[in-house]
Amino acid sequence: MTTLMVQGTTSDAGKSMLVTALCRWLKRQQVAVVPFKPQNMALNSAVTADGGEIGRAQAVQAQAAGLAPHTDMNPVLLKPNTDTGAQVIIHGRARANMDAQAYQAYKAVAREAVLASHQRLTAAYEVVVVEGAGSPAEINLRANDIANMGFAEAVDCPVILVADIDRGGVFAHLVGTLALLSESEQARVKGFVINRFRGDLALLQPGLDWLEQRTGKPVLGVLPYLVDFHLEAEDAIDARQVAKADAPxxxxxxxxxxxxxxxxxxxxxxxxxxxxxxxxxxxxxxxxxxxxxxxxxxxxxxxxxxxxxxxxxxxxxxxxxxxxxxxxxxxxxxxxxxxxxxxxxxxxxxxxxxxxxxxxxxxxxxxxxxxxxxxxxxxxxxxxxxxxxxxxxxxxxxxxxxxxxxxxxxxxxxxxxxxxxxxxxxxxxxxxxxxxxxxxxxxxLETAANIDYHALRERDIERLADLVEGHLNTGALRQLCGQMT
Missing domain, CATH: 3.40.50.880 (Class I glutamine amidotransferase (GATase) domain)
Structure with a gap:
């Protein structure tokens, strides 16, 4: 059984998107794949088949994998109710409201829930694709980490690091993140994915070559910026409107x-x-x-x-x-x-x-x-x-x-x-x-069109899987997922 983890240099770097893409890409190959996020902080949640509550992004990833959402896919969910506190949900059930300090002390309990869920998933599926949270280089959160490298070290899994080039500073993000990891954590990073690129890839190539020489890590691919694309946000509000001012x-x-x-x-x-x-x-x-x-x-x-x-x-x-x-x-x-x-x-x-x-x-x-x-x-x-x-x-x-x-x-x-x-x-x-x-x-609205939102979401999940096939090193990905024959 194989576990592959996707971590990001920042929030909204493309972790959720890449996990969704990999789940559908593997499902296309008849691989029994399941998404997993050890710890999620979000106010967007979904109800699971087993009557619990998980992050909304994991429910979408479950759809990509062809599965019904289950509480093991997101064993720890934090729902902020103040600037310094959150409701703590373990295996789909609310346990208590805690401030940040209290939750740090509670992390030993949360860690056991995370590892128990991961163990059940690895026993039931061929590949577990894991989404990290925020960035692994957040030094103040390194102690007792269960969301990023702390989890990867505990289960001994490889990591892909994704960064968003549309924000600018992509090479600084990747090199800086890698530099702030420990030696053993750096060794876990098996490659980089650059997300949301617009333009001529030939102009980016010198930077990719430099990045590989500087870090000794391969660039697994560059994903293009998608126009007219929708994937449910994990937490941030997507307020984009295109040419809608004249809508009735x-x-x-x-x-x-x-x-x-x-x-x-x-x-x-x-x-x-x-x-x-x-x-x-x-x-x-x-x-x-x-x-x-x-x-x-x-x-x-x-x-x-x-x-x-x-x-x-x-x-x-x-x-x-x-x-x-x-x-x-x-x-x-x-x-x-x-x-x-x-x-x-x-x-x-x-x-x-x-x-x-x-x-x-x-x-x-x-x-x-x-x-x-x-x-x-x-x-x-x-x-x-x-x-x-x-x-x-x-x-x-x-x-x-x-x-x-x-x-x-x-x-x-x-x-x-x-x-x-x-x-x-x-x-x-x-x-x-x-x-x-x-x-x-x-x-x-007198003559409202009948829009099938599920079909729209399915269309864009398929587009993500197409991106994996067309823009990433699928041979390396199969090896990282234990699917080489």
Whole structure:
């Protein structure tokens, strides 16, 4: 059984992308491959087949490998709820909220979870492709590391180092990162991959030759910058819009300090008839047909932030003029009358008034709801699917007009009597083509195109595998994956 690890010189260097590419490339060759990320820090997460929670990027990598997401693919997930603290999730289940110092002391427990998951995966699959986190050269995080070289040393696996040339300074990134590693860690690096290159490769070749001579490590390939390409972001918001200003439907989403699962909006960002705007701090709220309040890891704190930014008045004005408002998960809770956190799960214990536009109240409890769900929207009885990740339980007369009815029984969310407000706990609802179309028609788009987001994602995963074949040293990769015959 073989383990190959991909590490990066920086965050967003291309680790997630390269792991996704390698998983699909190996799957094409009938190799039983599985993705793995020992420790992930992200507010974008997914619900697994075994009822747990992992990073969203690992769920996409599972799709590339032809697998259902499983908690062993990301045994440690950290979901930041303050600038210095996070909820610690082990094997898909929340254990505690910890500050950075407390987590350092907890790392021995996390390490055991990481190694146990890796052992199970190596017993079940031919190749485990591992994604590192951030950079292995972060000196302050080297002690008890389980995310980068600490893991690679523990399981004795080779490492590929990837860097993003589009940011500039790619040779400094690679040489500097290598120089800051220990001797044994340097020996683990078996080659470099340069990502997001634009231009004539012949002009880059002298630099590649110098890099190989300077480090004694081969360049395994140079991946081109992809245009019209989408892969779900691990954490950073992808706000790219191309020639969408004339799109007939205007949708606005506030970027709250603890926004979670903003990948919910990727299908809208890619929809040809939707002009999606993420609105950050200090920015005026533009005119829109639909305002969507997203999920939040700290609902009361983000609600206070929204009020400080003038969103309450802006949404009230939007509703007076007949606009539509949707809330997803934490956004649904904000539309209600009260949010209570008696146990202090998301901050100091207490209660906060909601916006009060839906007659419901929410109490946060210790048990997080983690479920994949399917059902029918109240709008057009459109087929809908998605996943729940929330600690809140909402009650109130608004729920007597549910937004969805689940196939296995039960309901979700609320649709206001005047039809202007809709709230749901279901993340990923826009990935359902029929539900997405129905929601866009509700928001005012009369002839919404039916977009298959899963097919778009599958198309781009295939493009990544094509890049491996066309631009990387596949012979060296097969050797590193133990697939040489």
């Amino acid at each position: 439907l205007k949708v606005v989403v506030p970027v709250m300090p603890r926004i979670s699962n903003h990948t919910d909006f990727d299908p809208l960002r890619l929809h040809p008839e939707v002009d999606l705007r993420f609105v950050g701090p200090g920015e005026p709220v533009p005119l829109a047909d639909l305002i969507i309040l997203p999920g939040s890891k700290s609902v009361r704190a983000d609600l206070t932030w929204l009020r400080s930014q003038g969103w309450e008045q802006a949404i009230a004005r939007h509703l007076r003029y007949g606009g539509k408002v949707m809330g997803i998960c934490g956004g649904l809770q904000m539309l209600g009358e009260h949010i209570e956190d008696p146990l202090g799960l998301e901050g100091p214990p207490g209660s906060a008034p909601g916006f009060g536009w839906l007659p419901l109240s929410t109490v946060l409890g210790p048990e997080k709801q983690l479920r994949n769900r399917r059902g029918k929207l109240a709008l057009e009885q459109a087929e809908a699917w998605g996943y729940e990740i929330h600690a809140g339980v909402s009650r109130g007369p608004a729920l007597n007009r549910p937004a969805l009815r689940f196939d296995e029984g039960g309901t979700d969310g609320a649709l206001s009597a005047d039809g202007q407000l809709l709230g749901t706990y279901l993340h990923g609802i826009f990935e359902s083509p029929a539900a997405c179309t129905a929601l866009l028609r509700w928001a005012g």
